[in-house]
Amino acid sequence: MTGEPDPREGALVTPHWQLDDADRAPRRTLRGLPSATWPVLAMIRRAAPGPALAVVVMQVVSGLAAAFGLFATTGVLTELLASGAAGDRIVAALPQLVLVGAAFGLRGAMDVGVALAHARITPAVRRLAEERLYSASLGADLASFDDSRFYDRMHRARDRGLFFLERAADNLVELIGSLLGIAAAAGSLVVLHPALLPVLLLAVIPDGWAVQRAARLAYASVGRTVALDRRVQMVSDLATEREPAAEIRAYRAEPFVLHEYRVAADPLRDEEVRLATAQARVRGIGRALAGVGLAVTYVVLGLLVRYGWVPLAVAGTAVIAIRVATTALNRLVLAANQLVEQGMYVADYQDFLAAVPDSSAPDSAAPDPSAPDSAAGKPPGAGPPPLDPGRVVLDHVTFSYPESARTAVRDVTLTIEPGETVALVGENGSGKTTLAKLIAGLYPPTSGRVRWGGRDLADVDRRQAADRVMMVLQDPIRWPHTARVNVRVGRHERPDPAGAAVRSAAGQSGADEVVAGLPDEWETLLSKQFRGGVELSGGQWQRLAVARGLYRDAPLLIWDEPTAPLDAKAEFAVYESLRALAADRTVVLITHRLASVRHADRILLLHEGELVEQGTHAALLAAGGRYAELYELQSRMYADA
Numbered sequence: 047m048t049g050e051p052d053p054r055e056g057a058l059v060t061p062h063w064q065l066d067d068a069d070r071a072p073r074r075t076l077r078g079l080p081s082a083t084w085p086v087l088a089m090i091r092r093a094a095p096g097p098a099l100a101v102v103v104m105q106v107v108s109g110l111a112a113a114f115g116l117f118a119t120t121g122v123l124t125e126l127l128a129s130g131a132a133g134d135r136i137v138a139a140l141p142q143l144v145l146v147g148a149a150f151g152l153r154g155a156m157d158v159g160v161a162l163a164h165a166r167i168t169p170a171v172r173r174l175a176e177e178r179l180y181s182a183s184l185g186a187d188l189a190s191f192d193d194s195r196f197y198d199r200m201h202r203a204r205d206r207g208l209f210f211l212e213r214a215a216d217n218l219v220e221l222i223g224s225l226l227g228i229a230a231a232a233g234s235l236v237v238l239h240p241a242l243l244p245v246l247l248l249a250v251i252p253d254g255w256a257v258q259r260a261a262r263l264a265y266a267s268v269g270r271t272v273a274l275d276r277r278v279q280m281v282s283d284l285a286t287e288r289e290p291a292a293e294i295r296a297y298r299a300e301p302f303v304l305h306e307y308r309v310a311a312d313p314l315r316d317e318e319v320r321l322a323t324a325q326a327r328v329r330g331i332g333r334a335l336a337g338v339g340l341a342v343t344y345v346v347l348g349l350l351v352r353y354g355w356v357p358l359a360v361a362g363t364a365v366i367a368i369r370v371a372t373t374a375l376n377r378l379v380l381a382a383n384q385l386v387e388q389g390m391y392v393a394d395y396q397d398f399l400a401a402v403p404d405s406s407a408p409d410s411a412a413p414d415p416s417a418p419d420s421a422a423g424k425p426p427g428a429g430p431p432p433l434d435p436g437r438v439v440l441d442h443v444t445f446s447y448p449e450s451a452r453t454a455v456r457d458v459t460l461t462i463e464p465g466e467t468v469a470l471v472g473e474n475g476s477g478k479t480t481l482a483k484l485i486a487g488l489y490p491p492t493s494g495r496v497r498w499g500g501r502d503l504a505d506v507d508r509r510q511a512a513d514r515v516m517m518v519l520q521d522p523i524r525w526p527h528t529a530r531v532n533v534r535v536g537r538h539e540r541p542d543p544a545g546a547a548v549r550s551a552a553g554q555s556g557a558d559e560v561v562a563g564l565p566d567e568w569e570t571l572l573s574k575q576f577r578g579g580v581e582l583s584g585g586q587w588q589r590l591a592v593a594r595g596l597y598r599d600a601p602l603l604i605w606d607e608p609t610a611p612l613d614a615k616a617e618f619a620v621y622e623s624l625r626a627l628a629a630d631r632t633v634v635l636i637t638h639r640l641a642s643v644r645h646a647d648r649i650l651l652l653h654e655g656e657l658v659e660q661g662t663h664a665a666l667l668a669a670g671g672r673y674a675e676l677y678e679l680q681s682r683m684y685a686d687a
């Protein structure tokens with residue numbers, strides 16, 4: 047496969063947040079730290095206020111204990127370095143030694159406490175962040191999902207925002223801890239002798255430089271690998287997931303998938319090796335410089351002692367404090383760098399939540415549909431009065447999908463009387479599904495009005511409208527749940543204690559035959575992804591989906607080609623039940639099988655988004671237009687067969 051484009055080129059390479067020049071990283075770290083910190087801090091405060099407070103308090107106590115321990119160490123050294131017999135000096139130092147032990151013991155206890163509290167923060171943050179994200183996503187209008195910017199934003203928030211929010215919470219705890227550690231070491235040194243502070247800086251700067259530089263290299267590397275990582279992930283899904291497995295084998299595409307993997311994975315490996323080598327080199331230089339810095343530090347300390355500016359015991363404590371501060375500084379620089387980088391992903395998450403106006407849970411009081419006798423409904427009197435679809439009127443309705451230059455539905459004016467059955471027919475892409483979704487209130491028209499019983503759907507809460515619609519779609523969800531839930535999710539809050547409504551819907555759709563053949567009947571898990579789960583055929587799934595639509599039981603029925611994958615017997619049964627359902631409902635039926643629409647009260651023919659013909663089957667045939675032509679074609683096909 048030659049002439050393959052380099053995966054490092056093209057639009058995928060540059061991440062949406064545009065990496066800055068790596069040389070500007072240190073300034074960005076300082077500038078970006080507050081904005082990266084606040085959202086994470088706010089999330090932690092909301093998700094786990096108690097543990098968060100405990101972490102801060104215990105980290106402060108730990109810092110104070112460290113400082114106290116350093117003072118006590120000076121006391122110990124003072125006694126040990128005093129003149130007199132060794133035994134006497136040790137005895138004299140004992141009280142201070144006990145204090146040192148107590149201080150460091152307390153510090154250890156605080157560190158364990160911090161770890162315990164920290165262990166509660168991260169899962170709580172994830173829990174809250176996930177629920178907010180899913181709630182926002184479920185609360186978004188259907189049209190949002192056709193908007194690539196929304197979709198992209200949501201996926202960035204989900205795939206990276208959530209993950210890095212968690213990591214950022216960890217880093218924030220680390221950052222605070224290391225900051226307090228440095229403060230404790232530096233503070234105690236200043237108290238012991240102000241001249242020791244510059245000495246401390248001398249010792250920690252080389253190490254700090256090395257860590258900062260290594261983080262900068264890693265950051266620059268992310269810019270080069272982000273697209274490759276994504277690509278490897280995509281290939282990984284192709285190679286390991288169940289859905290593409292059959293087609294890949296049927297097309298003998300295995301070598302192609304492996305080739306795709308290599309094209310992305312080879313440069314990724316090379317980049318990782320390059321980064322690790324560069325980082326090792328920088329760390330080596332850092333170590334060497336730190337060694338020099340430490341030697342200079344000791345010389346300076348020696349001179350301070352030699353000229354009597356600093357007592358020997360204080361110099362000994364300074365050595366310990368310098369080690370403590372160096373370790374804490376390394377942690378601080380790393381945590382700060384990571385936090386700023388993660389902050390960009392956290393900003394994705396925040397942007398998404400901010401972009402979805404209604405992020406409240408769509409139905410937070412939803413009962414569990416898997417419970418056979420779940421009977422919880424909406425509390426009486428809650429919410430607005432039920433909306434009656436009544437007469438459905440479309441007034442010059444035009445609709446274009448977001449970012450689409452094509453008009454999917456163009457200037458459709460139409461009235462559907464209550465109880466009427468209309469059939470939408472037309473070629474592929476003529477706008478039937480789109481028009482049905484406009485009728486159902488799932489999309490707001492780009493221009494024009496949709497009214498139900500005189501009420502403009504633009505003024506109605508879409509959940510209230512959805513409540514009045516039963517919809518069976520071409521490609522229904524295969525809920526990875528039991529057969530019962532697959533039906534009950536049609537109206538999960540509907541009380542059905544003895545399961546009579548589920549059985550009735552299943553009987554009408556032929557799903558009862560499917561369920562009778564399952565190992566645990568209604569309680570069989572319909573997903574191969576879980577142990578004991580079974581998989582259904584396309585037609586069997588469709589029967590369950592039809593049962594789900596029937597179980598929903600609402601006054602407006604939208605039926606979008608649900609019988610296409612059904613066998614002749616099941617299709618016949620479904621159309622029989624449809625006829626029964628149509629008796630007291632308004633039905634919008636979409637199908638390509640024109641023989642099935644003959645009984646509709648009215649047939650609407652769409653062509654390139656426009657309503658071009660309408661009337662009864664007989665009238666349209668007599669008119670000899672496009673419908674008659676299509677019908678003629680289909681009849682001939684069946685006759686030939």
Ligand SMILES: Nc1ncnc2c1ncn2[C@@H]1O[C@H](COP(=O)(O)OP(=O)(O)OP(=O)(O)O)[C@@H](O)[C@H]1O
Binds near residue numbers: 192447472475479481
């Ligand atoms: N989510 C979408 N985003 C952008 N354009 C879309 C989307 N869904 C459909 N379209 C476009 O809108 C037009 C109408 O599509 P629609 O699905 O309503 O046609 P249809 O008559 O139901 O087709 P079919 O018979 O194949 O189901 C088509 O040009 C299609 O490409």
